[in-house]
Amino acid sequence: MDLQPDIIKTDRYNICHQHLFQTPLFEIQTDHIDNEELSNLIYKMREDGGGEVKSNYGGWHSETKSSETGLDEFEGFFENTLDKILPHLPFNPPIQNVIEIGAWAMINNKGNYNILHNHISNNLDLSGVYYVKVPEGDCGSISFRDPRGSVYGNDFFFDRFCQKDAYRNRFPIEGLLYLFPTFLEHCVLPSQVDGDRIAISFNLTLS
Numbered sequence: 001m002d003l004q005p006d007i008i009k010t011d012r013y014n015i016c017h018q019h020l021f022q023t024p025l026f027e028i029q030t031d032h033i034d035n036e037e038l039s040n041l042i043y044k045m046r047e048d049g050g051g052e053v054k055s056n057y058g059g060w061h062s063e064t065k066s067s068e069t070g071l072d073e074f075e076g077f078f079e080n081t082l083d084k085i086l087p088h089l090p091f092n093p094p095i096q097n098v099i100e101i102g103a104w105a106m107i108n109n110k111g112n113y114n115i116l117h118n119h120i121s122n123n124l125d126l127s128g129v130y131y132v133k134v135p136e137g138d139c140g141s142i143s144f145r146d147p148r149g150s151v152y153g154n155d156f157f158f159d160r161f162c163q164k165d166a167y168r169n170r171f172p173i174e175g176l177l178y179l180f181p182t183f184l185e186h187c188v189l190p191s192q193v194d195g196d197r198i199a200i201s202f203n204l205t206l207s
């Protein structure tokens with residue numbers, strides 16, 4: 001789906017500026033999730049041990065839970081959330097079912113960050129991140145990178161059309177949920193503050 005074109009009028013021509021190949025980022029502010037309970041569950045997961053290193057530099061990354069084997073602590077978060085959102089997203093045909101969810105928690109503190117990565121894998125359709133706990137101050141924006149790989153081979157276009165900016169940063173807000181296609185590369189900038197920034201990230205297989 002592309003945005004409507006703009007018309008640039010000159011004294012002789014109408015220049016139709018078409019916006020090809022839009023990349024969606026869906027931002028949803030939730031208000032029904034008990035974030036304190038959820039953060040306590042995630043702290044308990046960390047206390048119980050386990051975790052793994054993926055894109056994270058420092059911080060704690062839980063093991064991935066899946067809807068196939070049991071989402072456990074994340075069950076309450078997904079309940080009544082995705083089914084109220086996904087059918088309304090502008091896909092054609094619309095999303096009807098969630099076939100599988102894979103989800104993990106991240107706790108970042110001062111100096112922790114996540115390197116640039118994407119979530120491309122067979123059968124994964126959309127990715128998401130939900131902010132459970134956000135401390136005051138600069139606790140690390142999520143930064144999305146322009147996915148048009150060939151744009152970096154054209155300095156003229158990159159300088160004058162993209163203003164030399166390949167990234168779009170979004171500051172985390174408690175209760176905020178982002179959904180985006182798995183190919184959209186992103187990183188998390190280093191937290192500058194003491195205090196835990198807790199997020200749940202996930203991948204969805206959809207039909």
Ligand SMILES: [Fe+2]
Nearest residue numbers: 117119186201
């Ligand atoms: Fe990610």
